[in-house]
Amino acid sequence: MNLWEIARLAKVSTATVSRAINHVSTVDPQLAKRVWKIVDEVGYYPNTHARALVSGKSRIFGLVVSEITNPFFPEIVQTFEELAVQNDYEVLLTSTVHDTKRIKSSVRRMIEQRVDGIAILTFGMEECLFGDLRIRKVPLVFVDVGPDAASVSNIRIDYLNGIRLAVRHLADLCHTRISFVAGPAMVKSALARKEAFTKSMAEIGLEVVPELIVPGDHTINGGMRAIRELMSLRERPTAVLCSNDVMAIGVLREAFEIGVRIPDELSVVGFDNIKLSEFVTPPLTTVELSQTDLARIAFRALMKATAQQSESDRGIEYQLTTTLILRRSTAPAR
Numbered sequence: 238m239n240l241w242e243i244a245r246l247a248k249v250s251t252a253t254v255s256r257a258i259n260h261v262s263t264v265d266p267q268l269a270k271r272v273w274k275i276v277d278e279v280g281y282y283p284n285t286h287a288r289a290l291v292s293g294k295s296r297i298f299g300l301v302v303s304e305i306t307n308p309f310f311p312e313i314v315q316t317f318e319e320l321a322v323q324n325d326y327e328v329l330l331t332s333t334v335h336d337t338k339r340i341k342s343s344v345r346r347m348i349e350q351r352v353d354g355i356a357i358l359t360f361g362m363e364e365c366l367f368g369d370l371r372i373r374k375v376p377l378v379f380v381d382v383g384p385d386a387a388s389v390s391n392i393r394i395d396y397l398n399g400i401r402l403a404v405r406h407l408a409d410l411c412h413t414r415i416s417f418v419a420g421p422a423m424v425k426s427a428l429a430r431k432e433a434f435t436k437s438m439a440e441i442g443l444e445v446v447p448e449l450i451v452p453g454d455h456t457i458n459g460g461m462r463a464i465r466e467l468m469s470l471r472e473r474p475t476a477v478l479c480s481n482d483v484m485a486i487g488v489l490r491e492a493f494e495i496g497v498r499i500p501d502e503l504s505v506v507g508f509d510n511i512k513l514s515e516f517v518t519p520p521l522t523t524v525e526l527s528q529t530d531l532a533r534i535a536f537r538a539l540m541k542a543t544a545q546q547s548e549s550d551r552g553i554e555y556q557l558t559t560t561l562i563l564r565r566s567t568a569p570a571r
Contacts, residue, residue, distance in 0.1 A: 247275045260325055297327045298539055299347040299355035305332045307455075308483065308511040309528060313358055316532035324540065326353075333359055347375075354378070354539035358531065360426045376542035377552075378535045381426055390538040390552035392531065394426070397433040399524035399559025403478055403506045404437040406522075406561060411570040412476040412504060416449040418463040418488070420480035427455070430480045430508060449474050453484050460487020468497060475503065475570040482507035482514045482523055489517055489566070500568035510562050520564035530557055 244251040249268055256264040257272040275281075300317055302310040314330060321328045329350055331343040347355060354376035376388045407415055417434045420427025431450070438445050451466055453459040460479060464487075467474055479485035485507030492499050499505055499519060507514055510525035534555045541553065 243272065243275055243279070243281055246279070247271045294353050294543070295351045296325060297329055297350055297352045298536070299329045299331070299350075299352040301343065301355060301357045301359055302330070302332050303359045304334055305330075308513050309481070309509050310358075312512065312528040313532045316529045317356065317536055320533065320536040324536075353543045356535040356539060358535060360424050376539060378538045378542075380531070381429070388542060388552060390542060390555065392534050392538070392555045392557055394429075394526060395556065395558040396426070396429045397436065399508070399526070399561055400430060400433040400478070401437040401440070402561035403522075403524050404434065404443075405441060406563070407476045407478070407504060407506065407567065408441055408443065410476075410504065410567060413443060413570075414446065414449065414472065414474045414476070415443065416451060416467055416474035416477040417445075418451050418453045418460060418477060418479040418484050420453055420455045420484075422452065424455075427480050434478060453480060455481045455483055457483055457487035457490065460484030461491035462487075464488045464491045464497070464503075465495070468495060473503075476506070476567070477503060478506045478508075480508055482509045482511045482521060485521055485523065485566075486513065486517055489519075489521070500566050502571065504567040504570075506567060515564070519566045522564045522567045523562050524559050525562050526559050527557070 240251050240254055244254045247254065247268075249272060253264060253268050254272050257269040258276070298317075298321060300314065302313065304310065305314070310332075314328075318328050320326075329347055329352060331339075331346070333340050333343070352375065356378045358378075358380055360380065374388055376390075378390045378392065380392050381394060404415065415438065417431065419431045422428070435445050448470060449467070451463045453463050460483065463479075463484065464477070467477065477488060479488060485505055488505050489499055492503060492505075497503050505521065507521045507523035508526065510523045510527070514521040514523050534557060538553060538555060
């Protein structure tokens with residue numbers, strides 16, 4: 238079964254079949270319906286490579302995440318893929334696992350597949366992905382760090398709003414010794430969260446005690462190490478805000494082991510609002526960075542970028558705010 242046979246059975250031209258299969262908007266809806274009826278009846282599957290040669294578009298989007306095993310990313314992948322299916326796109330997914338060689342291999346694979354655009358939804362090592370893709374003028378979407386250049390869009394996350402709400406929530410509960418478990422120092426989004434914390438503390442006149450700023454690595458083990466360090470201090474904090482939920486869950490886990498009662502002795506706040514944060518004990522108060530909204534904005538940005546006629550068109554800046562989700566891991570200071 239081929240294009241000509243489909244055209245004969247549908248009693249239309251091969252050009253009409255081609256336009257219908259490629260979802261060209263100018264094709265007559267009734268003719269397109271007739272074409273797709275025959276396609277479904279005979280079980281015809283278009284050759285995607287041939288379609289790409291004819292249309293100049295592969296109808297494939299690349300999606301780059303940091304680690305697929307990180308609970309932050311599965312909802313992003315699922316939402317992005319759902320939108321791709323709805324819009325007749327395929328997704329070429331890769332995770333960097335913070336490996337430079339793997340990043341370069343992934344970029345080469347996406348270039349070979351002639352992807353129409355790439356959403357780089359990582360938090361760290363984004364610069365490694367930029368060079369080869371920019372030269373080839375592939376539309377790109379970054380989180381926070383994309384340069385001001387043609388065909389490059391950015392999703393700017395308002396970390397300050399959610400963290401400000403979290404700090405003020407703890408202050409309203411009479412916490413003054415508030416600790417912050419930071420993320421990796423080389424990750425710009427982690428630095429932005431730390432800066433938002435210090436600014437929020439200063440806004441309400443609370444001192445940022447250096448010994449209460451603990452380095453972390455956005456892993457459960459990092460959270461476990463952090464609480465052991467904090468609980469060894471002569472003057473312990475009464476509350477801790479973590480740079481992500483995964484470390485906050487590590488804090489909850491280790492607190493149980495060493496006999497620190499949450500939230501009676503220590504209030505805990507996370508960041509991201511991953512699905513798991515609602516089901517830990519106690520349910521985690523956290524700053525929500527909506528993974529669903531992030532994926533939707535990224536997909537919409539790529540669709541818009543691929544529809545632009547000029548390769549010199551500047552990318553668009555999108556905004557995503559954060560907010561506070563109150564659960565049961567925070568309580569008044571003792």
